Amino acid sequence: MLDPWVARLLDRLVGAYRLQARQDPGQQSRFAGSLNDLAVRLSRLGKPEEALAAAEEAVLVHRDLAAARPDPYLPHLGTALNTLAVQLGNLGRPEEALAAVEEAVLVYRDLSDAHLSDLAMSLNNLAVQRGALGQHEEALANDREAVLAYQNLADSNPDKYRPDFAMSLNNFANRLAAFERHEEAMIIAGEAVRICWELAAARPDAYRPNLAISLTNFANRLAAFERHEEARIIAVEGVRILRELAAARPDAYQPNLAKSLGNLANRLGALGRHGEALIIGAEGVRILRELAAARPDAYQPNLAKSLGNLANRLGALGRHGEALDVVEEAVQVFRELVAARPDVHRSGLETCLRLQSWLREQIDGGEQPLT
Structure with missing residues (x-):
């Protein structure tokens, strides 16, 4: 595979650029850029701690450069802050991620329209971090602004910006659904699928991951209208793609596979196929x-939700004792999460x-249905 090889090459280049920068301060910009590139590659390879270390150093170097010469280096500082925010979010540190991406948005708002794509990317990231902290109204506004920016960019340069436009549509659809604006969400999610299907048909290696995510999201939107069989078929296709991707690169794609499996289980349950x-x-x-065993801060919330869903599945099959064991584990995890972020996790x-x-009640002989 190319990506691990590229990451190893970048690691060597970073070492070389670090040495050059010590000997010649004029090489600091090249060194900082290589650090940011390395952080992105390490993140794609499922090495979040190493990616975070590279991203943090990239921000420090870019901050010094921008303080001395704002015009050429502020855009690069914004890029490094975005990368840092993504890595912090991946490690379950949303407050720190929010601070980094808020600074990136401020940087790009002060720059010219030439950096509209950077602003759109920052707004997408800002919405993700605000959503993780339960700031849903603000996240919705950020997603809407990002979609409008990417739409303008895609209209002028579709080859370059349609992938970003599609993913921003996905984010916006999910946010609308959280506000029960299901009809708008389904239309927007369907458009994201249409774009991703065209992109994946032309360049499958590059865009099948985006297609899989879009299919999973669209299945959820269909389910909101009780179109459960259509939703199941689409969810199955999303899982199929992610299984293939995770088989080749488990560290990179297992998180999305787990999410898609959970969604498919919900679609099957809605059809009574418990x-x-x-x-x-x-x-x-x-x-x-x-x-979650490796990275509890990042994955315990998803684990808790999935345990609750699994307990529902067991309960629907009359396996109440097993279901109780599972839901008690979910309650324990949720209690820990609520202690840290009550507004985000209390409803779960x-x-x-x-x-x-x-x-x-069922184990004790009760017969009331679960509502």
Whole structure:
């Protein structure tokens, strides 16, 4: 595979540029750029801690350069701040990620229209971090602004900007759905799928990951209108693509595969196919357990939600004792999350507590349905 080889080459180049920069301060810009590139490559290879270290150093060097000569180096500082925000978010540190990307947005707002694409990317990242902290109204406004910017860019240069436009549409659709604006969300998610399908047909290696994510999102939008069989078919295709990608590069694609498996389990459950839903959901939980064991801050929230869903699957099959064990684990994880971020995770805890109570009633001989 090319990417690991490129990362190793970049690592060597960073070392060479570091030495050159010590000997000749005029080489600092090249050194800083190589650090940022290395951070991006390491992140794609599923090495978040190493990526964060490179990103932090890139910001420090770019900040010094921009302080001395703002005109040529402020745009590069903005890029480095965006990279840093993504790495912090990947490691479950959203407050720090938010601070970094807010600074990036301020940088690009002060620059000319020549940096509109950088501003759009920063707004997308800002929405992601605000959403992670429960700031959904602000995130929706950021997503809307990013979509408009990318649409303008794609109209003038479709080959370059249609991929970014499609992913911004996905983000916007998800945000609209969170506000129960389902009709708008479905239309927008469908457009993202259409664009990604065309891109993946022309360059599958580059755009199949984006297509898989778009398919998963569109399946969720269809499910909101109870179009469950259509949603299942589309979710299956998203999982199929991500299985292939994760088989080749597990560190990079297992997180998305776990999410897609969870969504497919929900689609199967909505069709009453609880046995299949249980198998698929359990696979997603297994992946998330491994991810959360290595990086709890980043993956415990998804693990807690998936455990709650898995308990629902077991409960639907009448396996109440097993379901209670699973939901009690979910409650334990959610309690830890609520202690750190109550506004973000309280509703998840409350949902699992209701399920826990219902399951105990079933085991004790109660017959009320779960609502």
